[in-house]
Amino acid sequence: MPLVEIQNLQLDLTVEAGRVRVLDGVDLSIEQGTVHALVGESGSGKSLTAMSLARLLPEGFAQRAGGRVLVDGRDVFALDAGALRQVRGGIVSYVFQEPATALNPVMRVGDQILESLRLHQPDRATRAEVEAWLRRVGIPAPEVRARQYPQELSGGMQQRVMIAMALAPRPRLLVADEPTTALDVTIQAQILDLLMDLRRELGMTILLITHNLGVVAEIADDLSVMYAGQVVETGPAATVMTDPAHPYTKALLASVPRLGAGNQLLATIPGAVPPAGRPPTGCRFHPRCPVAASPCGVEVPIPRSMGGGRVVRCPFAVVGAVAGKGAA
Numbered sequence: 001m002p003l004v005e006i007q008n009l010q011l012d013l014t015v016e017a018g019r020v021r022v023l024d025g026v027d028l029s030i031e032q033g034t035v036h037a038l039v040g041e042s043g044s045g046k047s048l049t050a051m052s053l054a055r056l057l058p059e060g061f062a063q064r065a066g067g068r069v070l071v072d073g074r075d076v077f078a079l080d081a082g083a084l085r086q087v088r089g090g091i092v093s094y095v096f097q098e099p100a101t102a103l104n105p106v107m108r109v110g111d112q113i114l115e116s117l118r119l120h121q122p123d124r125a126t127r128a129e130v131e132a133w134l135r136r137v138g139i140p141a142p143e144v145r146a147r148q149y150p151q152e153l154s155g156g157m158q159q160r161v162m163i164a165m166a167l168a169p170r171p172r173l174l175v176a177d178e179p180t181t182a183l184d185v186t187i188q189a190q191i192l193d194l195l196m197d198l199r200r201e202l203g204m205t206i207l208l209i210t211h212n213l214g215v216v217a218e219i220a221d222d223l224s225v226m227y228a229g230q231v232v233e234t235g236p237a238a239t240v241m242t243d244p245a246h247p248y249t250k251a252l253l254a255s256v257p258r259l260g261a262g263n264q265l266l267a268t269i270p271g272a273v274p275p276a277g278r279p280p281t282g283c284r285f286h287p288r289c290p291v292a293a294s295p296c297g298v299e300v301p302i303p304r305s306m307g308g309g310r311v312v313r314c315p316f317a318v319v320g321a322v323a324g325k326g327a328a
């Protein structure tokens, strides 16, 4: 059984303009012990999908309009407050890009990690364990740092404290939403190595949201690609990256500069992401799709299994070196 199963999730946000559907039929399945990468342009719905796993969005602001989210067999949107607290931190932990939103400014960082341990791993809630985690995420002199407040630490150090706080309760699933973007390259590599060690040691499952396709190629087992509130392609990362089937995945991969390509300009995908809640008719990608055909502006593509774990939301997509409509 997959650790995470999102089935046809529809999520609405109530914003100034009214109620808008920002996720519209998201399917995502994450196998136990794997690293599943989620990519897509800004605004495609990656963070909202990830936050739905622990129902982190305020009820008045976000409403589930349909579909189910199953985490470790639990129907997350059906849980009461107590059961939800168990899921948050105990089963699913989050690392966000912005540490300031996750750390309490008036509490010493060591105490914050200790509190998280008390809640979910009471037997391990000791100062020694806290310092061990700080050391593990690359914080020197952890006994000194543990006594400091977040604002006494640099942005990179705060990020590492947040990672320690997320990992200390040994969650089954770590959601890392752009976890290293704010860090310098050496520390990014250290943090990713640490995540990989923990995945081996604890059998941890990771949902990794990133704009860095180099990282995806290096560490992801599976890859899902989002566009305008839907997953348009999913499958084993290595095959999706070498043989993308959906025209959007192809365009996204083509926009990545190759290592060693000097100042080569990025190929941008022509056109803009549709505004939230106001997608084009038919296939949402059709106004930007280089191989769009006449039915594409009318018929809504449904996800189609193409074998080898690949599911693609485009009726013209092909896999393998077969020349055809979607293979352009």
Ligand SMILES: Nc1ncnc2c1ncn2[C@@H]1O[C@H](COP(=O)(O)OP(=O)(O)OP(=O)(O)O)[C@@H](O)[C@H]1O
Residues within 6 Å of the ligand: 013, 015, 022, 040, 041, 042, 043, 044, 045, 046, 047, 048, 049, 275, 276
């Ligand atoms: N707090 C909010 N208020 C209004 N709209 C929001 C809010 N959060 C998300 N949205 C809308 O929901 C859609 C999906 O947002 P989401 O944050 O999930 O995108 P994302 O793929 O994570 O983008 P990014 O790569 O920029 O982080 C966007 O169109 C965004 O405008």
Ligand code: SF4
Residues within 6 Å of the ligand: 246, 247, 248, 283, 284, 285, 286, 287, 289, 290, 291, 292, 293, 296, 301, 313, 314, 315, 316, 317, 326
């Ligand atoms: S359905 Fe049509 S417009 Fe959409 S991705 Fe496929 S070919 Fe392009």
Ligand SMILES: [Mg+2]
Residues within 6 Å of the ligand: 046, 047, 048, 177
């Ligand atoms: Mg996001």
